Amino acid sequence: MRKISWCKCQDRGIRIIESNDNLSREYFSNAEESMKVLRSIWNTQSMMWLATTKYYIEYFAVYSILMKIGVKCEIHDCTISLSDFLEREGILEKGTAALLENDKGLRIDNQYYLKNRPVDVDMGKMSGFLLSIRQSLEKLNPNRIKELRKKIESL
Numbered sequence: 001m002r003k004i005s006w007c008k009c010q011d012r013g014i015r016i017i018e019s020n021d022n023l024s025r026e027y028f029s030n031a032e033e034s035m036k037v038l039r040s041i042w043n044t045q046s047m048m049w050l051a052t053t054k055y056y057i058e059y060f061a062v063y064s065i066l067m068k069i070g071v072k073c074e075i076h077d078c079t080i081s082l083s084d085f086l087e088r089e090g091i092l093e094k095g096t097a098a099l100l101e102n103d104k105g106l107r108i109d110n111q112y113y114l115k116n117r118p119v120d121v122d123m124g125k126m127s128g129f130l131l132s133i134r135q136s137l138e139k140l141n142p143n144r145i146k147e148l149r150k151k152i153e154s155l
Contacts, residue, residue: 004085004155007078014078016153019070019145024137027064031057031130038121050119051110055103057126061133062100065091068140069148076104085155089148091140093132 007013034057041049059076062083066073073079084097109115 001085001155003078003081004152007073007075007081008155010075010078012074014082014152015072016149017070017072020067024064024067027060027067028130028133028137031060031064031133034060035126035130038126039123042121042123047116047119048110048114050121051103051107051117054119054121054126055100055107058096058100058103058129061130062086062092062096065133065136065140068137069145069152071149071152080104082152085152086148089151091136091148093129099129 004014008015034053038050038053038057041053059079062079065086066079066082071082073082080097080100083092083100086092087094087096106117106119109117110119
């Protein structure tokens with residue numbers, strides 16, 4: 001939780017904002033659109049684009065939950081820390097933060113350092129991930145959102 005405290009002190013770190021259903025839907029839509037892109041580039045086997053697209057599918061999906069709760073965060077490591085918090089709160093499936101952390105590293109290696117590391121893409125698992133996020137979004141009611149916001153503020 002120290003990481004979340006640090007993130008709250010950063011200029012582009014964690015900020016509590018108004019809950020925004022429209023932005024939440026837009027981010028989730030971006031995740032779904034990125035899934036279509038992933039399918040279209042699958043045959044190219046471009047490790048750079050597979051890693052980048054896979055990561056952003058996951059990132060946009062998780063960010064859609066943050067928008068629904070009313071949390072803005074422009075530092076990816078801080079978003080991952082929030083994912084860990086949301087796992088413990090039962091909002092995200094266990095392992096989501098680790099998945100984001102791993103795929104962020106893979107994206108950085110392949111996109112910026114041109115390492116061409118293999119990217120494990122399981123379309124079924126990716127679809128399941130998006131489905132679990134959609135289900136989490138549907139379960140978030142105003143009382144739960146208020147409770148989560150208070151907990152984040154107190155960290």
